[in-house]
Each structure stands twice: as C-alpha cells, then as structure tokens.
Amino acid sequence: MNSQLVEQSEKLAIEGGMPIRSTLLPYARQFLSEEDIEEVNKVLRSDWLTTGPKVEEFEKAFASFVGAKEAVAVNSGTAALHSSMFALGIVEGDEVIVPTMTFAATANAVVFQKGTPVFCDCDPQTLLIDPVKVEEKITDKTKAIVAVDYAGQPCEYDELREIADRHKITLVSDACHALGANYKGRAVGTLADLNTFSFHPVKPIATGEGGMITCESYESAEKMRRLRNHCLTSDHRERQEKGAWHYGMEDLGYNYRLSDIHCALGLSQLKKVNDWTNRRREIAKKYNQTFAQMDSVTPLGLRDDVTHAYHLYVIQLELDKLSVDRGEIFKALRAENIGVNVHYIPVHMQEFYKREFGTGEGLCPIAEQSYERILSLPMFASMKDEDVEDVIEGIEKVINYYSK
Numbered sequence: 001m002n003s004q005l006v007e008q009s010e011k012l013a014i015e016g017g018m019p020i021r022s023t024l025l026p027y028a029r030q031f032l033s034e035e036d037i038e039e040v041n042k043v044l045r046s047d048w049l050t051t052g053p054k055v056e057e058f059e060k061a062f063a064s065f066v067g068a069k070e071a072v073a074v075n076s077g078t079a080a081l082h083s084s085m086f087a088l089g090i091v092e093g094d095e096v097i098v099p100t101m102t103f104a105a106t107a108n109a110v111v112f113q114k115g116t117p118v119f120c121d122c123d124p125q126t127l128l129i130d131p132v133k134v135e136e137k138i139t140d141k142t143k144a145i146v147a148v149d150y151a152g153q154p155c156e157y158d159e160l161r162e163i164a165d166r167h168k169i170t171l172v173s174d175a176c177h178a179l180g181a182n183y184k185g186r187a188v189g190t191l192a193d194l195n196t197f198s199f200h201p202v203k204p205i206a207t208g209e210g211g212m213i214t215c216e217s218y219e220s221a222e223k224m225r226r227l228r229n230h231c232l233t234s235d236h237r238e239r240q241e242k243g244a245w246h247y248g249m250e251d252l253g254y255n256y257r258l259s260d261i262h263c264a265l266g267l268s269q270l271k272k273v274n275d276w277t278n279r280r281r282e283i284a285k286k287y288n289q290t291f292a293q294m295d296s297v298t299p300l301g302l303r304d305d306v307t308h309a310y311h312l313y314v315i316q317l318e319l320d321k322l323s324v325d326r327g328e329i330f331k332a333l334r335a336e337n338i339g340v341n342v343h344y345i346p347v348h349m350q351e352f353y354k355r356e357f358g359t360g361e362g363l364c365p366i367a368e369q370s371y372e373r374i375l376s377l378p379m380f381a382s383m384k385d386e387d388v389e390d391v392i393e394g395i396e397k398v399i400n401y402y403s404k
C-alpha cells in the first residue's frame with residue numbers, strides 16, 4: 001500500500017474513513033442448522049403444534065442437561081422470572097432483592113406480583129451482585145434474593161446461599177446469560193432454588209421466544225405449569241386423552257405456554273450448548289490476550305472458581321486515559337460496523353422505578369459509575385476468526401485514536 005492508502009484505512013469511519021467491515025457485525029445472534037429446521041418441520045407436519053409431546057421432551061432434556069430434577073418451559077425469560085415470583089408466593093408488601101445491573105425484566109417480575117424490588121449494587125470488577133450489600137438490604141419483609149449471572153459468569157452462590165438460609169428466604173438465579181456455565185463444578189441451573197433461562201435469539205440457545213425454570217421441587221414446578229396455562233387444573237391434551245371437558249380455575253393465571261414448534265427447536269439447539277460455550281471461551285481468550293496489552297481497556301474481572309458462559313464480553317473503558325466518553329467510542333465503533341452494545345442501564349435509573357418506587361441517582365453508585373464505561377463486544381459462537389480479528393482491529397483503531 002502507498003502511504004495515502006494506509007492513511008485512508010486508518011482514518012476513523014466516523015470521520016469519513018473506510019470502515020473495518022462493510023456490514024455490521026452484531027453483538028449476538030442465533031445459529032440455526034439444517035437439522036434444527038428439519039426438527040421444526042417435523043412438528044409442523046404433526047398433530048400437535050402446542051401443548052403436545054415436544055414440551056415435556058424439551059423439559060426433560062433441559063433438566064437432564066443442567067442436572068436438575070424439574071424443568072418448566074414457558075414462552076420467555078420474563079415469563080420464567082414471573083412464574084418464579086408466583087411460585088414463591090410473592091404478594092403486595094413483599095420485598096425481593098435484585099441487582100440493578102441487569103435487564104429490566106428481572107425487577108419487573110417482582111412488580112408483576114405487586115412486590116417491591118430492592119435494588120442492590122454490584123462488585124466493580126465483575127459487576128455481579130455483591131453479597132455484602134445484599135445482606136445490608138435484608139429486612140423482615142424480604143422474601144427472596146435474585147442473583148443474575150451477568151455476562152454468563154455465575155455469582156457468589158455459596159455466600160448468597162448462606163445469607164438466604166440464615167434469613168430463611170429463597171434464592172433465585174436469573175441465569176438467562178449463563179446456560180453452560182459452572183460454579184465450583186456445579187452447573188448453572190442447579191445453584192439456586194429456582195433458576196431461569198431465556199431462549200431469545202441473542203441468548204445461549206434460541207427458540208425465537210422462550211424460557212425455562214429449573215428447580216428441585218415438584219410442587220413448585222407444578223405451580224408454574226398451572227400458571228402458564230391460566231391456572232387451570234388440566235390442560236388441553238390431558239382433557240383430550242381422557243375425553244373430558246371439565247377444568248377448574250383456582251387462581252389467576254396467564255398464557256405462558258411454549259409451543260411444540262419452539263420446543264422442537266430448543267431440543268435441537270440444546271445439543272450444541274457445550275460446543276458453542278467452548279467456542280465463545282476461545283473467542284474470549286483472544287479478546288483477553290489483546291486487552292491485556294491495552295491501558296485504556298479493562299475486561300471484566302474473572303473469578304477463579306467458575307467457568308464462564310460468555311453470553312456477553314464486556315469491557316470497561318479507562319475514561320481518564322481517553323479524550324472522549326463511552327458514547328463517542330460507541331458511535332465510532334458502530335461506524336466501523338462493529339456492533340457494540342451497552343448492558344445495562346442500571347434498572348433503578350429507569351423512569352418507571354424512579355416514579356413508582358422513588359429510586360434514582362446515588363442508590364447504587366458502583367453500577368451507576370460502571371454504566372458510564374461499559375461496552376459489550378460482539379460475542380457469539382458462529383463468529384468466524386476473521387470476525388474476531390475485525391473486532392480487535394476496530395477496538396485498537398478507535399481506542400488508539402482517542403487515547404490521551
């Protein structure tokens with residue numbers, strides 16, 4: 001290349017230079033094989049589109065994969081969280097401790113049951129809920145703690161369990177990021193009393209929309225199976241098999257059912273979890289090696305007693321070493337067609353919670369400060385090595401340009 005071309009390729013895309021890529025690399029996306037599609041086709045040709053045999057088959061396979069006794073399929077991760085709050089019997093006046101560094105649905109699920117989410121701050125390195133701060137938030141109204149395995153790294157479950165047991169409250173895991181991860185050799189999905197998953201296309205496996213709750217208690221599982229079907233005492237298939245029409249309704253339920261079409265896709269996707277998790281770990285290793293050499297970029301802290309599922313790969317920018325803020329870095333990377341994202345705006349900073357629960361700035365200072373400097377980089381199993389190189393090149397190009 002002549003010097004003019006070199007200059008052209010190094011000029012930031014946001015300033016009119018050549019972008020690193022010609023099309024946007026998203027931060028996450030699903031991967032479907034022909035086999036997945038064929039499994040869905042089989043259901044489309046069968047008698048049962050919903051509430052058929054694939055639901056139980058998916059539940060059994062999922063329970064067996066994580067090593068839990070029970071799994072309950074529902075139609076989103078949000079429905080999984082709400083079902084958990086219902087199973088726990090959360091009612092008006094009850095408090096549930098939730099991290100603020102999470103997706104809004106974690107806290108919303110408490111509000112669906114008229115409970116009060118109590119927002120808890122995080123560890124500044126891992127951004128996982130801080131057990132010391134959890135304990136400070138416990139009152140005589142506290143009924144449960146929800147731990148979110150942020151980015152795919154399991155929380156401090158032994159400490160959280162000890163706190164929950166001592167206060168005789170329940171431990172829930174929002175494991176929507178963490179299918180495939182382990183904590184001290186124990187699989188995510190078995191670490192809390194109720195464990196929730198999402199199968200949205202950006203999550204570790206995809207069914208389109210979908211979710212699951214795993215637990216040891218048959219009683220809780222049955223409660224949630226009822227809730228997903230309007231709290232009726234029997235479902236359509238059971239009635240058809242018995243040739244009966246009568247059903248009772250003892251509580252107010254919802255339609256949170258996951259269809260056989262979705263479950264067939266889930267069953268097929270579940271077979272890939274280990275391979276995909278390994279691939280994401282390989283990508284994370286590449287990123288880690290790169291960022292170890294860069295002063296202005298710090299990857300999240302890694303605990304040594306876990307294996308990470310790397311749903312997200314989050315970096316924290318060292319803003320004092322940069323001439324612009326996170327917003328400018330974000331825009332510059334997007335212009336390079338590197339699909340960075342931000343996970344998350346602390347939930348207690350959302351207008352709804354400010355208005356309805358009186359939350360706001362200063363409630364969780366570590367999460368608020370971290371929010372200003374985090375970026376999620378593209379991370380999904382079907383990324384090619386060239387895609388990973390593009391991300392690294394893009395980060396180097398933009399960060400070096402804005403370094404003081």
Ligand SMILES: *Cc1c(COP(=O)(O)O)cnc(C)c1O
Pocket residue numbers: 076077078079102103105106148174176177197198199200203209210211
């Ligand atoms: C995705 C997600 C949810 C919600 O799952 P949906 O399937 O989109 O309803 C809840 N909590 C966390 C941490 C998530 O990442």
